[in-house]
Amino acid sequence: MATLPAQLRPEGTREVRRHRTDESLLPGARSRGFWLYLIPGLVLFTVIILVPFVWNVYLSFTSYRGIKPPEWIGLDNWVKLLGDEKFWISFQNSIAMIVAMVVVPTLLGLVLAAILFDVVGKKFGGRVASFLRATYYLPQILPIAVAAVVIGWILRADDGALNQVLEAVGLGSLSHNWLGSPDTALLSIMVVMVWVQLGYPVVIFMAALQRVDPELYEAASLDGANWWQRFSSITVAIIRPEIFVVTLTCTIAALKVFGPVYTLTRGGPGTSTIVPSYYSYSEFFQSQQVGYGATIATALTIIVVVLTIGFIQAQNWVERKEREI
């Protein structure tokens, strides 16, 4: 009878008192007294995040080259940004990063996790499955800049391993200056990102699959569902929360990509691999156009925050619909 309203229980009055909003979990202690513990955190937060953030937004309305004080120019930077072809190219490249860091790893990760859990784990034993899982996860632990150096080494123009392999198998005509040509540089960075990201969804989805009730599967098999039908209608539906988390966190990471671009191509050749974060960095510290760099950084922030809110709204909407059915 745990669902009885509190008032009907003998100790109902005490229950109600305990849930007063200004009371802490410690008996008899008002929550006001706990502000003291939040002071160090809030001071640090204000100095390191809040103030710089507001300052950066302010700089986006100024002309500032880092030496003379910033000069207010209103919306000029923002008008320039909307007409700046380089900025739009950097966002197109961000979409390529989303393909490489979100779309491909999530889809591949779903299939890999399901196979590892369902086929390898059940027919060849859990140890084989977890060993293979660790192998796929390995690139995830590398600092992203080191991962870029590793792949960049394989893609070296004249004596790189990939070109040597192509020559060895008689496909020498395909050998290429992978990072130095505008047509393959972006693709090469995308390959780095797929390699790095793949292990993350595999690990998360495999953990999530443990929630799937085997009886559901058996029932579906008895009804004549094949592996793919079970996968798409049972597995994907049950681990949807994890799919949401993985796509959201990876999309945010894809929009912020900096290390591999800095390490491998510096945005080049031309603008073929430029991304917003590298563009703002180069405006800050190479072109000394601090005001404009701040504008790019602020625009990127707006996109990230709007996307995050949209994602969470979409997830809530889907969950609500689910409950109505």
Added chain:
Amino acid sequence: MVSRRQWTDWLVLAAIIIGAIVVILPFLLILVNSFKSPSDYANNGALSWPTTFYTDGIAAFWERVNFPAKLGNSILIAGLVSIFAVMVSVLNAYAIGIGRIKGRTWIIILFLVANTIPQEALLYPLYFMFKQVGLYDNIWSVIITFTVIQSAFGTYLLSSVFSTFPKEVLEAAALDGASRFQILWRVIVPISRPTISVLLVFFFIWTWNEFLIPLTFLVSNDNQTVPVAIATLQGQRLMDVTTTSASALLGLIPTLLFFLIFQRTLTRGITAGAVK
């Protein structure tokens, strides 16, 4: 519990193993080629076994970047950040999760937003501020910055853990006359140790792997971290092919070690973090 295997199962296993080999192939290539001389590489290519065991490439890179110093910087920065960030997270979470202060939902949203905004949006003002106070090109600029960035996530995670803390334990501690700080330090922290140790490991590795902020704030050679030193040297394209390979090898060894040491904590943390 291993059920009967059909030939299709073997086919699937073979495909998964081939995929796994593709994933670790770059690691193997780096490992093999770090022990080759440049002429060996030029004559026999990337796929052959080293003809002689050549360690000059590794030694050259080791001395060129003064690798022990870079390791020291990275360990100091990542270690202090993980300790400080956990301390700040615990204090924040005590006020939010146990203290249930007013407006706590908004404070958590604020911390979460801080965790998602791109670092570029803080970069120039921070750079300017650290220059003003004389911390530019000083590892403390990076330590302070990441203490705050990591504790934003830690506050979020620990607040939700603390808010479900067993009430009976808190009541018993209060009856014993423990002060507020004693309850935090002697009761809540020890009982929450599993979560706190996951946070320590994660903060350490996240900070170790960071790139943009250390690259910007730590310009002189003496203060650089391991990833920054390797990436900037790669950018200059001054090294021969096997030394570059050796630099990548030295960059990945520390993280491989962490992975082996903390494997259990990591998998526990990754999966716990996704569901929350």
